[in-house]
Amino acid sequence: MTIASQAPGRLDRDLEIDPARWNKPDVYQLITSLVVPRPIAWVSTVSPNGCANLAPYSYFNLVADHPPHAxxxxxxxxxxxxxxRNTGEFVINVADQSLLEALDASGGDFDSEVDEFVEVGVTAVPSVRVRPPRVGQARAHLECTLAATYPVGNGTLVIGQVVHVHVDPSVWHDGRADSRLLDPVLRLSRCYGRLSDDVTAEEEPAPHVFQ
Ligand SMILES: Cc1cc2nc3c(=O)[nH]c(=O)nc-3n(C[C@H](O)[C@H](O)[C@H](O)COP(=O)(O)O)c2cc1C
Incomplete structure (x- = not known):
C-alpha cells in the first residue's frame, strides 16, 4: 500500500510539525534537507573471511579529537x-570529486561476499594499523578501531577511535590539509555538492584561533 505524502508541495505559512505524525519517507526527506551539507564517510571494512566492503555514510562526523574519535x-x-561488529575495525576514506561516481556506486545493494572495491573500480591498498584496506585513489584516510556502538532510533551509532591518519602530499598546505585541495564530496538534500569558493575565507583565520 502506498502511503500518501504528508509534506505539502508548497508552504502558505510556517511548517510546524511533530515528526511522529508524518510518514517515514517524508520525515527523512525533511531532516536530510535541513542538515546540509553533510560530509561523507566512505567506509571500508572486511568480512571475517576477508571480503572487502565499501559504502558511503553521510550521517557522519567527529566526536572527539584527543584521542580522535569519529x-x-x-x-x-x-x-x-x-x-x-565482527572485526572491530574500519577505515574512513575521504572521497574527492574525482571519486564521486565510484562512491555513489558503492551505495548499491551488493551481496555481502562481493568485493565492492572491485565492483566500483577502485584500488584496495593495505592499511597501516587495521585489516580493512583503504581506497588507493583517496587522498586521506582515517583508520579506526571500534570504540562503541549505540542503538538510536532506527540507527546504530558507530564510534571509532582513529588510530592512524594518512594524508597525501597533494592536499597538504601550510601545516594542514587544505579543504580546497581535498575537495571532498558532500551530501546535500537529494544530490551531491562540493565546497564553494567561499572556503577561501579559511586563508584568513579568525584572530582568536592563534591568540
Ligand atoms: C551519499 C550516500 C550517503 C549514505 N549515507 C548513509 C548513512 O549515513 N547511513 C546509512 O545507513 N546508509 C547510508 N547510505 C546508504 C548505504 O550506503 C547503502 O545502504 C549501502 O548499500 C550500504 O552498504 P553495506 O551494506 O555494504 O554497508 C548512503 C548512501 C549514499 C549514496
Whole structure:
C-alpha cells in the first residue's frame, strides 16, 4: 500500500510539525534537507573471511579529537555494521570529486561476499594499523578501531577511535590539509555538492584561533 505524502508541495505559512505524525519517507526527506551539507564517510571494512566492503555514510562526523574519535550511523543492520561488529575495525576514506561516481556506486545493494572495491573500480591498498584496506585513489584516510556502538532510533551509532591518519602530499598546505585541495564530496538534500569558493575565507583565520 502506498502511503500518501504528508509534506505539502508548497508552504502558505510556517511548517510546524511533530515528526511522529508524518510518514517515514517524508520525515527523512525533511531532516536530510535541513542538515546540509553533510560530509561523507566512505567506509571500508572486511568480512571475517576477508571480503572487502565499501559504502558511503553521510550521517557522519567527529566526536572527539584527543584521542580522535569519529562516528557514523547505520540505518538498519548493513554489511558495514556487521563487519565492524565482527572485526572491530574500519577505515574512513575521504572521497574527492574525482571519486564521486565510484562512491555513489558503492551505495548499491551488493551481496555481502562481493568485493565492492572491485565492483566500483577502485584500488584496495593495505592499511597501516587495521585489516580493512583503504581506497588507493583517496587522498586521506582515517583508520579506526571500534570504540562503541549505540542503538538510536532506527540507527546504530558507530564510534571509532582513529588510530592512524594518512594524508597525501597533494592536499597538504601550510601545516594542514587544505579543504580546497581535498575537495571532498558532500551530501546535500537529494544530490551531491562540493565546497564553494567561499572556503577561501579559511586563508584568513579568525584572530582568536592563534591568540
Ligand atoms: C551519499 C550516500 C550517503 C549514505 N549515507 C548513509 C548513512 O549515513 N547511513 C546509512 O545507513 N546508509 C547510508 N547510505 C546508504 C548505504 O550506503 C547503502 O545502504 C549501502 O548499500 C550500504 O552498504 P553495506 O551494506 O555494504 O554497508 C548512503 C548512501 C549514499 C549514496
Amino acid at each position: 562516528m557514523f550511523s547505520s540505518i538498519g543492520e548493513k554489511d558495514t555494521l556487521t563487519n565492524i
